[in-house]
Amino acid sequence: MSLHQFLLEPITCHAWNRDRTQIALSPNNHEVHIYKKNGSQWVKAHELKEHNGHITVLSLDWHPNNVLLAAGSCDFKCRVFSAYIKEVDEKPASTPWGSKMPFGQLMSEFGGSGTGGWVHGVSFSASGSRLAWVSHDSTVSVADASKSVQVSTLKTEFLPLLSVSFVSENSVVAAGHDCCPMLFNYDDRGCLTFVSKLDIPKQSIQRNMSAMERFRNMDKRATTEDRNTALETLHQNSITQVSIYEVDKQDCRKFCTTGIDGAMTIWDFKTLESSIQGLRIM
Amino acid sequence: MARNTLSSRFRRVDIDEFDENKFVDEQEEAAAAAAEPGPDPSEERAQGVVLKVLTNFKSSEIEQAVQSLDRNGVDLLMKYIYKGFEKPTENSSAVLLQWHEKALAVGGLGSIIRVLTARKTV
Numbered sequence: 001m002s003l004h005q006f007l008l009e010p011i012t013c014h015a016w017n018r019d020r021t022q023i024a025l026s027p028n029n030h031e032v033h034i035y036k037k038n039g040s041q042w043v044k045a046h047e048l049k050e051h052n053g054h055i056t057v058l059s060l061d062w063h064p065n066n067v068l069l070a071a072g073s074c075d076f077k078c079r080v081f082s083a084y085i086k087e088v089d090e091k092p093a094s095t096p097w098g099s100k101m102p103f104g105q106l107m108s109e110f111g112g113s114g115t116g117g118w119v120h121g122v123s124f125s126a127s128g129s130r131l132a133w134v135s136h137d138s139t140v141s142v143a144d145a146s147k148s149v150q151v152s153t154l155k156t157e158f159l160p161l162l163s164v165s166f167v168s169e170n171s172v173v174a175a176g177h178d179c180c181p182m183l184f185n186y187d188d189r190g191c192l193t194f195v196s197k198l199d200i201p202k203q204s205i206q207r208n209m210s211a212m213e214r215f216r217n218m219d220k221r222a223t224t225e226d227r228n229t230a231l232e233t234l235h236q237n238s239i240t241q242v243s244i245y246e247v248d249k250q251d252c253r254k255f256c257t258t259g260i261d262g263a264m265t266i267w268d269f270k271t272l273e274s275s276i277q278g279l280r281i282m
Numbered sequence: 283m284a285r286n287t288l289s290s291r292f293r294r295v296d297i298d299e300f301d302e303n304k305f306v307d308e309q310e311e312a313a314a315a316a317a318e319p320g321p322d323p324s325e326e327r328a329q330g331v332v333l334k335v336l337t338n339f340k341s342s343e344i345e346q347a348v349q350s351l352d353r354n355g356v357d358l359l360m361k362y363i364y365k366g367f368e369k370p371t372e373n374s375s376a377v378l379l380q381w382h383e384k385a386l387a388v389g390g391l392g393s394i395i396r397v398l399t400a401r402k403t404v
Contacts, residue, residue: 117399137399138392155353157390 004042006035015060015069024069024083026057032071034083048081048104059121059163063128067092067101070131072119077111078133078141096129096145110143110151111135121163121174121242126250130186132172134161140174142186152192154184163242167252167269170282173198175239175257179231181267185282196279198272199233237261252281295324329369332362337377348384356389360397 009027016023022045024034032048048069055075062069067084082101084092097107110133111119117136124131129146138160141153161176170188175181180199186192217223230236237260245266246254258264273279339347351359363385366378385393 117395136395138395155357155392155396157388157392159391160395 006033006042012056013059015062017062017066018064019066022066022083024060024062026060026071028056030055030057030073032057032060032069032081032083034069034085036085045085046083046103048083058118059133061122061124063095063097063124064126065092065095065128068095068097068107068124068128070122070124070133072122072133072135074118076116076119076135077109078119078122078131078143079109080107080131081105082107097149108143108145108149110141117160120161120176121165123165123172123249125166125169126248127169130166130169132164132166132174132186134164134174134176136160140164140172140184140192142172142192144186144190147190150190152186152190154192154194156182156194158182162238162240165242165244165252165255166249167244167255168250168281171195173242173252173255175242175259177238179233179235179238179259179261181239181242181255181257183279183281196276198267198276199235200276234265235259235261235263292323329362329365333366333371333374333378336362336366336381337373341380344380345384348381348388351388353389356385357393357396359385360389360393361400364394364397 006025007027009029012026012028014023014025022034022036023042024032026032030049034045034048035042036045037043048071055073057071057073059072060069063080067082068080069083070078070080072078080097082098082103082105084101084103086103092101098105101107116139119133119135122131122133129144131143131145132140134140138156138158139153140156140161141151143149143151159177161174161178161182163176164172164174167173170186172184172186173181174184180197182197183195184192185195235257239257239259241258243256244252244254245256246252253270254266254268256264256266269281273281348356348359359381363378363382366374
């Protein structure tokens with residue numbers, strides 16, 4: 001394992017393109033830097049500065065064509081840019097997001113205008129024609145470029161979600177401050193609906209309390225009993241990231257979550273479909 | 283909060299819409315109508331009207347009224363409830379708390395989050 005020190009500033013988010021040849025990252029401000037590997041060195045290929053007014057970019061995701069980049073930021077907007085570098089990338093075929101994609105071109109912009117919250121997570125679907133994002137006002141949104149960029153927003157009754165990923169062309173998994181992954185469905189008519197929470201307490205996976213936890217409980221709460229203040233969900237604190245573990249965004253069989261509780265869980269759709277009645281990933 | 287002092291949209295507000303005699307029969311519709319987002323001078327009036335409407339409901343009717351609202355309606359109701367909490371009068375908080383409980387059951391924590399993150403005030 002090797003560490004590469006890109007910058008002195010904190011990196012808020014990163015995203016790899018499909019071939020893993022380029023990485024886009026945001027140094028805790030409104031810029032997006034794109035680095036490319038040159039032999040064993042990383043070279044800064046370009047910078048995108050379209051998010052005006054020093055508004056920090058919180059999340060990034062590449063389109064499968066390796067050229068378009070989606071960015072969610074603190075100005076409540078989600079934008080799709082082109083990161084097409086003539087010398088590096090081969091000319092991309094036209095996508096539903098647009099056919100001309102000069103570098104830095106803002107293809108689409110969503111959000112803002114009086115409502116909304118920070119856009120915490122963005123995700124392109126496997127085909128690239130759909131873009132999902134989650135924002136701090138407890139909403140999930142999907143924009144479908146193949147339907148003239150129609151946006152569907154679902155106001156949830158949960159706490160804000162922090163990370164989102166497509167798991168099939170019509171299904172989206174998101175997780176956040178409720179410490180529980182949730183499944184949403186986006187059908188071909190553009191209707192976004194909540195399907196189910198994916199962490200049902202009756203699951204047989206148990207957390208073992210380590211000896212250290214027992215002593216800590218004895219010290220902090222003068223009791224050796226466990227779980228009197230534990231959450232019912234597996235994760236005991238907010239989930240900050242959801243990632244695909246097995247297969248890909250087109251047909252995900254397993255996904256992984258990590259959270260502020262310092263824990264990582266791998267979720268298997270086969271187990272979920274059998275334990276949650278009526279659950280099917282479409 | 284920034285106040286929009288250059289807008290003269292308040293001149294187009296129909297004050298008769300806010301006449302309390304209008305609201306005796308159709309209380310829910312009134313709540314939705316009075317809830318039209320307006321610039322500041324009428325916001326205070328709208329808040330007063332909404333509070334009156336909410337107080338006039340019988341406790342047993344509150345739940346039904348909340349169930350009849352759609353998602354956007356519940357969010358708007360939550361906004362007014364919290365605005366009402368900001369300036370409590372004699373009995374207002376008790377009534378508002380009852381509404382809050384019912385609205386929370388339908389809208390969940392998400393509706394409260396949207397009150398906190400909303401930039402358009404009511």
